[in-house]
């Protein structure tokens with residue numbers, strides 16, 4: 319490694335030495351965010367925001383394809399409105415930000431800066447749903463929300479973050495059930511097929527479900543350090559919110575019925591997942607389908623006559639095939655190599671005088687570092703195929719990592735030992751008692767991640783109390 323390259327890489331702490339510091343270094347060096355003036359807030363910079371836009375665009379496409387409309391609701395919620403659903407307000411009270419003054423004047427009723435918008439949507443639905451003909455009402459909004467978190471980290475936990483929140487109202491419990499499932503599948507599709515992150519699909523326990531929900535569905539993924547990250551949730555509210563907010567409709571028989579509701583969301587946390595699943599000691603690794611730039615052309619010996627012109631011609635030629643960019647600045651090629659590896663661009667295209675002579679370019683993969691020489695005339699087929707190969711490889715690698723970091727435990731001794739030896743997901747049977755769940759958390763700091771849809775029986779008894787087991791649960795330490 320040349321001296322210049324070495325210096326550059328040294329800016330990132332090795333993930334084996336200190337994973338948390340590695341994460342912070344990558345976020346900073348890859349130029350994704352800056353800190354805002356208020357503790358725990360973040361400025362998402364162009365390179366970070368472009369990743370979010372690509373996630374957002376694909377998800378938005380699928381949200382609309384499944385029949386939903388985008389809307390925009392207010393930032394403020396009157397205190398009285400938030401308090402209508404008891405569990406909901408209790409769940410969010412510790413982390414809400416209050417507005418007490420408008421200008422110099424004290425407000426007669428305090429306002430909450432939305433931590434989530436159930437109260438607002440419910441209030442709206444109570445006024446706008448009258449008949450079965452109004453149902454289903456399928457709304458989504460892309461917005462920012464505020465949760466006054468004590469400890470914060472860019473993307474993973476911040477005072478303010480971006481997300482989408484879907485809020486739907488249906489005539490029956492079953493309709494809402496189908497909706498909650500449908501949106502979980504949409505999330506799983508985007509996270510697996512675009513972000514190349516394998517997910518576990520399942521249900522949250524009563525203890526871990528959303529405040530006010532009948533039940534919560536979740537997709538859970540595993541980070542490189544063996545910690546889990548909740549990557550998207552879809553909640554079935556039953557008619558609980560409808561009763562609290564008086565949302566009812568006249569059914570086909572002229573009878574008054576409460577609606578059944580769902581809500582579902584994913585956030586900018588997904589960028590944190592992307593970094594921690596695919597990143598390495600050279601920086602970010604972005605899956606091609608999400609990468610703002612999929613291939614970067616780096617001209618070699620660009621001062622030689624014709625090289626830059628040919629490189630720009632190549633960019634124009636490939637523009638319609640992939641998101642291709644070029645760095646024609648006078649920085650050294652070695653600097654550019656490191657820079658774009660750091661930023662996780664999936665493919666580097668090198669082109670110098672010798673390549674031009676031979677009618678070829680050099681393609682270098684970010685995920686494996688492999689180089690290949692490709693004749694110019696084959697590039698139109700080879701580049702898209704290579705991007706697909708990288709996408710698939712990243713998913714397969716993440717899946718193999720997850721499998722390798724998934725263990726089975728039959729009692730608490732084994733649970734603690736496996737968690738220590740091979741941090742990751744632990745599959746263990748559970749009796750269904752919250753007391754056992756709490757005891758496991760207290761003793762090991764691992765939490766229940768989900769009750770997977772795909773159940774299996776790894777033993778007959780609860781890993782904690784030894785009584786008869788009800789179901790298999792995935793456990794892990796989590797972000």
Ligand SMILES: [Zn+2]
Nearest residue numbers: 749754780783
């Ligand atoms: Zn138990």
